[in-house]
Amino acid sequence: MPTAANHTERFAAKVLDWYASNARNLPWRAAGTSPWGVLVSEVMAQQTPVTRVAPQWVAWMNRWPTPAALASASAADVIAQWDRLGYPRRALRLHECAQVLCQRFHGEVPRDLTALRSLPGIGDYTAAAVMAFAFGERALVLDINVRRVHARVFVGIANHPPHITTGERSAFDAVLPKDERAPQWSQAVMELGALVCRPVPACEKCPVAKSCAWHLAGQPAAQTRARRPQSYVGTDRQARGRVMALLRDAGGNAVDIATIEGAWHDREQLQRALQSLLADGLAEMRRDGQVSLPVSASITR
DNA sequence: AACCCGGGGAC
DNA sequence: GTCCCAGGGTT
Numbered sequence: 001m002p003t004a005a006n007h008t009e010r011f012a013a014k015v016l017d018w019y020a021s022n023a024r025n026l027p028w029r030a031a032g033t034s035p036w037g038v039l040v041s042e043v044m045a046q047q048t049p050v051t052r053v054a055p056q057w058v059a060w061m062n063r064w065p066t067p068a069a070l071a072s073a074s075a076a077d078v079i080a081q082w083d084r085l086g087y088p089r090r091a092l093r094l095h096e097c098a099q100v101l102c103q104r105f106h107g108e109v110p111r112d113l114t115a116l117r118s119l120p121g122i123g124d125y126t127a128a129a130v131m132a133f134a135f136g137e138r139a140l141v142l143d144i145n146v147r148r149v150h151a152r153v154f155v156g157i158a159n160h161p162p163h164i165t166t167g168e169r170s171a172f173d174a175v176l177p178k179d180e181r182a183p184q185w186s187q188a189v190m191e192l193g194a195l196v197c198r199p200v201p202a203c204e205k206c207p208v209a210k211s212c213a214w215h216l217a218g219q220p221a222a223q224t225r226a227r228r229p230q231s232y233v234g235t236d237r238q239a240r241g242r243v244m245a246l247l248r249d250a251g252g253n254a255v256d257i258a259t260i261e262g263a264w265h266d267r268e269q270l271q272r273a274l275q276s277l278l279a280d281g282l283a284e285m286r287r288d289g290q291v292s293l294p295v296s297a298s299i300t301r
Numbered sequence: 302a303a304c305c306c307g308g309g310g311a312c
Numbered sequence: 313g314t315c316c317c318a319g320g321g322t323t
Contacts, residue, residue, distance in 0.1 A: 045318040052309070053318090086307030086317095093320085123320045133318095143318045163302080190318060199316070231313080232307080241307050280306090 008175045011208055012185055018207040019188035027058050035109035035134035037061055042126045043094050048085050056085055068107045070098035076252045076293035088244055088282055093121030111135045138182035140172060145193025156213030158222040239264050239273035247293050254290035
């Protein structure tokens with residue numbers, strides 16, 4: 001008789017088989033990638049598509065292969081190397097993370113979920129991903145892809161709820177293999193969500209469509225539509241991005257305030273953006289009023 | 302819980 | 313133009 005355990009096992013076998021012949025050739029999946037390399041890839045991939053991350057990760061790891069190497073770099077160099085990956089605060093936190101690893105963890109990535117979770121820029125997802133993909137441990141790797149696949153295949157709804165609940169965690173824990181396949185399973189489900197089980201799904205290419213609760217139910221529409229923020233154009237974030245682009249293009253040299261103001265139409269908004277960048281440690285104002293990437297000795301926060 | 306934080310590619 | 317992306321931190 002069919003049981004939930006059987007369903008779970010069939011799903012695992014099929015998705016692992018699918019992954020074996022459909023996995024993308026991402027550079028950090030190469031044999032020999034260090035735990036630090038995995039951690040860097042996960043931080044870069046926070047809200048940035050992996051196809052954009054890949055070339056940046058190669059250049060980054062070539063320049064700073066270890067936590068010690070990154071820790072000794074200047075913040076300005078770190079931000080400039082981050083370039084246009086977006087959310088440059090991640091670059092500062094990664095820099096700080098490397099320094100904490102050197103100060104408290106002998107320059108190595110800890111094989112410990114709680115320790116990882118305590119590091120700057122490392123949240124629930126990234127800590128679990130490092131445990132699974134760097135160390136081969138069983139961990140709940142709940143990214144946007146895994147949550148979407150889980151919601152559809154096992155729950156039968158179009159999308160996951162907006163926030164992770166304890167119920168979703170325990171339901172996910174029940175289907176994650178208990179054995180050594182868990183990391184590969186997570187990787188495979190992520191890949192399935194990224195390539196096939198997209199927001200607009202490609203069920204004709206899906207290896208588990210015939211056992212997908214949502215597909216079998218006729219793909220009912222999502223109950224609630226997530227409210228979208230206003231367009232990016234004209235936001236404070238775009239203004240910040242414009243200032244950061246100027247500072248990067250200056251190659252670490254200082255930029256005149258008039259040049260910065262000339263890059264944005266709203267003077268008050270630009271001032272707000274600049275102040276927030278200074279507060280975040282992403283920019284620095286010199287005594288003469290010019291602005292640059294943070295070139296001072298160190299940032300301690 | 303709500304809000305903030307970039308940038309680019311696909312459509 | 314809209315939607316989406318291997319999330320995390322702050323309040």
